Amino acid sequence: MSGEITADGRTFIHQHAAHCESGVASALFRNQGLDISETLVFGIGSGIFFGHLFFIKMVGLPITTFRAQPGAVFKKAGRRLGMKFVTRRFRSPQKGMDELRRLLREGKIVGLTTNIYWLSYFPDRFRFQFNGHNIIALREIEGGFRISDPILEYPVDCLTEDLERARFARGPLEPHGLMYYPESVPKNPDIRSACIDGIKDTCKMMLGIPLPIFGVRGIRFLARRIKNAPQKLGLSEACRHLANIVRMQEEIGTGGAGFRFMYAAFLQETAELFNSGEIAGLSQEMTAAGDLWREFAAVAARIIKKRGQSEDTFARVYEMLMDCASREETLFRKLKSAAGKLKS
Numbered sequence: 001m002s003g004e005i006t007a008d009g010r011t012f013i014h015q016h017a018a019h020c021e022s023g024v025a026s027a028l029f030r031n032q033g034l035d036i037s038e039t040l041v042f043g044i045g046s047g048i049f050f051g052h053l054f055f056i057k058m059v060g061l062p063i064t065t066f067r068a069q070p071g072a073v074f075k076k077a078g079r080r081l082g083m084k085f086v087t088r089r090f091r092s093p094q095k096g097m098d099e100l101r102r103l104l105r106e107g108k109i110v111g112l113t114t115n116i117y118w119l120s121y122f123p124d125r126f127r128f129q130f131n132g133h134n135i136i137a138l139r140e141i142e143g144g145f146r147i148s149d150p151i152l153e154y155p156v157d158c159l160t161e162d163l164e165r166a167r168f169a170r171g172p173l174e175p176h177g178l179m180y181y182p183e184s185v186p187k188n189p190d191i192r193s194a195c196i197d198g199i200k201d202t203c204k205m206m207l208g209i210p211l212p213i214f215g216v217r218g219i220r221f222l223a224r225r226i227k228n229a230p231q232k233l234g235l236s237e238a239c240r241h242l243a244n245i246v247r248m249q250e251e252i253g254t255g256g257a258g259f260r261f262m263y264a265a266f267l268q269e270t271a272e273l274f275n276s277g278e279i280a281g282l283s284q285e286m287t288a289a290g291d292l293w294r295e296f297a298a299v300a301a302r303i304i305k306k307r308g309q310s311e312d313t314f315a316r317v318y319e320m321l322m323d324c325a326s327r328e329e330t331l332f333r334k335l336k337s338a339a340g341k342l343k344s
Contacts, residue, residue, distance in 0.1 A: 004155045007139040008107025014148045014155050018262055020134040023150030024111045025074040032185040043266030044080050044198040045073030048259045049205055051214045052222040056172050061244040066258030070113050070132040074180050080194035084183040089176040093168045096177030110137045113178040115169030121156040131173045193344035195270045203336040216329040223321035230314055239304045246297045260290030278338045285331050296320045
């Protein structure tokens with residue numbers, strides 16, 4: 001945690017976060033006077049999700065997402081907490097950068113969605129093509145901008161040309177210069193009601209989307225593709241696909257285990273807020289689900305590196321993913337029922 005002076009002379013408190021977008025959103029809300037945890041923002045904003053987008057490729061490999069689309073956590077959390085906020089995209093990089101400068105001169109701090117590859121303050125080994133990394137612009141400095149990146153310990157400087165390239169990068173899920181910030185935050189938002197709405201929406205996304213690539217259906221869809229991958233793609237290419245899934249889960253899914261541990265922490269906070277033993281029990285079940293996802297990642301890594309035991313096979317990871325799907329289907333059905341009993 002460290003303090004940083006913004007353009008209007010106020011002190012912004014930079015805090016390290018588990019996930020970039022929920023970290024940015026909670027920091028923006030706290031800066032407006034609402035003391036709220038990152039995990040509450042993540043859960044209220046329905047941050048957890050699953051989708052296997054086999055038809056969209058990043059570095060030539062299908063995208064597996066464990067999170068809601070970039071920008072959704074901020075918008076959903078802000079709406080459910082009764083805030084007034086602004087989100088904008090731009091066709092023109094020049095207009096997008098000019099608007100950012102104008103807002104910073106007014107003393108606002110601004111959330112930005114970027115491509116992490118072009119953020120030169122990261123060492124080369126940590127940079128990869130991903131159009132969903134969120135940061136906060138604090139103020140303009142000579143030749144660049146002062147940035148609060150929630151996955152770093154302290155604020156950093158970013159060159160103007162690098163930030164522009166990051167905001168207007170091409171490829172899957174292009175950010176188009178997406179910026180967002182709260183205009184006003186109610187003094188006493190109804191956090192209990194927001195938690196209920198967030199839980200119900202999450203259950204709907206994980207259970208109710210009829211397409212086979214999303215939610216628990218999507219986990220089963222991915223499991224079947226993994227099971228048949230060595231025969232269809234060859235062992236080397238199948239391992240490459242499996243490695244990308246693990247990378248999406250553990251590196252890009254910065255909450256760990258595809259954000260399952262973060263969501264478990266949200267459920268624990270919700271249980272305390274409502275004094276609900278049922279929700280507390282489901283928090284423990286979500287932690288167990290996260291443990292299973294971590295075990296899947298470990299087995300997959302041994303297969304990829306050819307260090308596994310005889311039982312570490314594509315058939316085993318298929319069974320583990322099917323187990324993940326079954327457990328989460330049961331969990332989210334119980335959570336949906338429990339949310340219906342909560343009173344705001």
